[in-house]
Amino acid sequence: MGDNYEAFTAENDRLIDKLSEEKAFYRSKAKILSKTDIIPDSLYIEKDVKRGLRNANGTGVIVGLTKVGDVIGYDFDEQGNKIAIDGKLYYRGYDVEDLFNNCVKENRFGFEEVTYLLLFGELPSKEELSEFTKLLGAKRELPKGFARDMILTAPSKSIMNKLARSVLAMYSYDDNPDDTSIENVLRQSISLIGHFPALIAYGFQAKRSSFDNESLHLHNPIPELSTAENILRMIRPTGEYTDIEAKLLDLSLILHAEHGGGNNSTFTTHLVSSSGTDTYSAISAAVGSLKGPRHGGANIAVINMMHDLVHHVKDITNEAQVEDYLVKVLKGDANDRSGLIYGLGHAIYTISDPRATLLKSMARKLAESKGLEDSFHLYEFIENRGASLYKEVKGIDKPMPANVDLYSGFVYRALNIPVDIATPLFATARLSGWCAHRLEEIITGRRLMRPAYNGVQPYLEYVPIAKR
Numbered sequence: 165m166g167d168n169y170e171a172f173t174a175e176n177d178r179l180i181d182k183l184s185e186e187k188a189f190y191r192s193k194a195k196i197l198s199k200t201d202i203i204p205d206s207l208y209i210e211k212d213v214k215r216g217l218r219n220a221n222g223t224g225v226i227v228g229l230t231k232v233g234d235v236i237g238y239d240f241d242e243q244g245n246k247i248a249i250d251g252k253l254y255y256r257g258y259d260v261e262d263l264f265n266n267c268v269k270e271n272r273f274g275f276e277e278v279t280y281l282l283l284f285g286e287l288p289s290k291e292e293l294s295e296f297t298k299l300l301g302a303k304r305e306l307p308k309g310f311a312r313d314m315i316l317t318a319p320s321k322s323i324m325n326k327l328a329r330s331v332l333a334m335y336s337y338d339d340n341p342d343d344t345s346i347e348n349v350l351r352q353s354i355s356l357i358g359h360f361p362a363l364i365a366y367g368f369q370a371k372r373s374s375f376d377n378e379s380l381h382l383h384n385p386i387p388e389l390s391t392a393e394n395i396l397r398m399i400r401p402t403g404e405y406t407d408i409e410a411k412l413l414d415l416s417l418i419l420h421a422e423h424g425g426g427n428n429s430t431f432t433t434h435l436v437s438s439s440g441t442d443t444y445s446a447i448s449a450a451v452g453s454l455k456g457p458r459h460g461g462a463n464i465a466v467i468n469m470m471h472d473l474v475h476h477v478k479d480i481t482n483e484a485q486v487e488d489y490l491v492k493v494l495k496g497d498a499n500d501r502s503g504l505i506y507g508l509g510h511a512i513y514t515i516s517d518p519r520a521t522l523l524k525s526m527a528r529k530l531a532e533s534k535g536l537e538d539s540f541h542l543y544e545f546i547e548n549r550g551a552s553l554y555k556e557v558k559g560i561d562k563p564m565p566a567n568v569d570l571y572s573g574f575v576y577r578a579l580n581i582p583v584d585i586a587t588p589l590f591a592t593a594r595l596s597g598w599c600a601h602r603l604e605e606i607i608t609g610r611r612l613m614r615p616a617y618n619g620v621q622p623y624l625e626y627v628p629i630a631k632r
């Protein structure tokens with residue numbers, strides 16, 4: 165026993181030493197790299213590099229044309245100066261506010277109709293929509309053994325990473341995975357759109373049971389149910405939901421379905437598709453992009469920031485205390501120290517993001533009916549005060565409207581939808597836009613995307629290892 169114990173502790177000490185040696189190695193190399201890899205701002209200006217693919221006035225560099233969606237966030241005056249305007253968003257030429265309001269008016273689900281519109285470029289007739297929802301319904305169930313072999317046996321703490329892996333794994337379940345004909349890519353797209361609710365729900369259930377010590381609940385999807393209903397059924401332990409909850413989730417899916425070609429994940433879809441690769445590779449890459457906290461992952465980042473705020477601010481109804489916290493966030497001294505107030509700011513929108521306006525109206529109603537007014541006012545205060553605080557801290561006047569991610573988390577929380585699932589829900593909705601853009605890239609892009617990086621490292625003479 166004594167010998168065993170000594171051998172065990174010696175081995176343990178050796179492993180701890182090795183780990184701290186390794187940590188020290190990474191730390192020292194990271195320190196060097198953070199200096200070596202710096203390229204001064206002046207060089208970007210001198211060489212006229214469109215950093216972040218942005219022009220000097222902040223507008224995006226035009227890298228493509230699209231008929232799928234249009235995002236309008238600014239205008240120009242006669243002198244060519246950018247001017248702020250209220251945002252507008254169009255899906256295949258239709259104003260998203262009209263699509264949203266019509267579903268509210270007719271009290272019906274609309275995400276499937278929007279998916280049809282995005283994929284095929286026109287609104288479906290009643291019969292076409294019914295055929296299409298039947299087709300989607302037939303694709304709801306995952307291939308035999310998929311949930312067990314691909315999701316439950318290798319759960320992940322990140323449902324988005326699990327989702328990306330699941331999409332890649334779908335390649336192995338497809339008899340014709342590499343065919344990039346329009347017909348085949350349409351088949352793959354509709355199949356993925358049908359499968360996504362189960363992929364995110366089972367990824368979520370696997371995570372809860374493996375990492376959060378919760379019971380495992382796997383409900384089958386039901387072909388006759390809408391996307392929103394299937395999601396609620398599969399993420400809830402009892403499988404129960406109300407019609408109002410499902411309709412509100414459906415509206416949120418409509419608002420997240422598409423955002424032009426230039427947003428990071430859709431551009432990823434265009435970029436990766438332009439190499440001629442398969443649908444699963446392109447869509448899994450888009451999922452990886454959307455996960456980032458500056459993009460779709462901001463909805464979870466907002467919720468985490470709000471938790472942190474509530475934890476650190478004594479009285480959330482005291483505006484001065486909330487401001488102090490936000491100033492600390494902006495200075496990189498609070499929350500995740502990124503310096504970002506999540507849910508604010510946008511690459512295109514200046515005065516308003518139309519989706520945030522609609523989600524805010526949903527959030528306000530939910531707050532009133534669920535007694536969450538204080539929390540709602542906190543979100544509203546951040547929206548109203550964010551830009552002026554940024555100016556006070558950084559001295560820069562920058563439009564910082566509430567974006568789609570600010571109020572979506574509030575809406576999900578009020579609907580009793582777990583935080584973890586917020587970005588996967590975004591992915592489920594945006595998949596329709598990604599697929600429409602992938603098809604457009606294949607049909608009309610037809611060029612390998614290959615921008616240029618200007619090499620700024622001076623050339624060096626090789627030094628043999630013995631002389632270094």
Ligand SMILES: CC(=O)SCCNC(=O)CCNC(=O)[C@H](O)C(C)(C)COP(=O)(O)OP(=O)(O)OC[C@H]1O[C@@H](n2cnc3c(N)ncnc32)[C@H](O)[C@@H]1OP(=O)(O)O
Binds near residue numbers: 567
């Ligand atoms: C679905 C979506 O993707 S919506 C966007 C979701 N993302 C977020 O909510 C994260 C917070 N917001 C942001 O990071 C940004 O506003 C973006 C990335 C969305 C858009 O940024 P842009 O307006 O294009 O500005 P850009 O990235 O050029 O930043 C300019 C400066 O403003 C700062 N800034 C922009 N938004 C914010 C913010 N919300 N909080 C603090 N600082 C901000 C940037 O840090 C940057 O500062 P720096 O020059 O000191 O580095």
Ligand SMILES: O=C([O-])CC(=O)C(=O)O
Binds near residue numbers: 426428
């Ligand atoms: O357009 C962008 O940059 C980000 C965005 O709002 C989205 O993808 O929905």
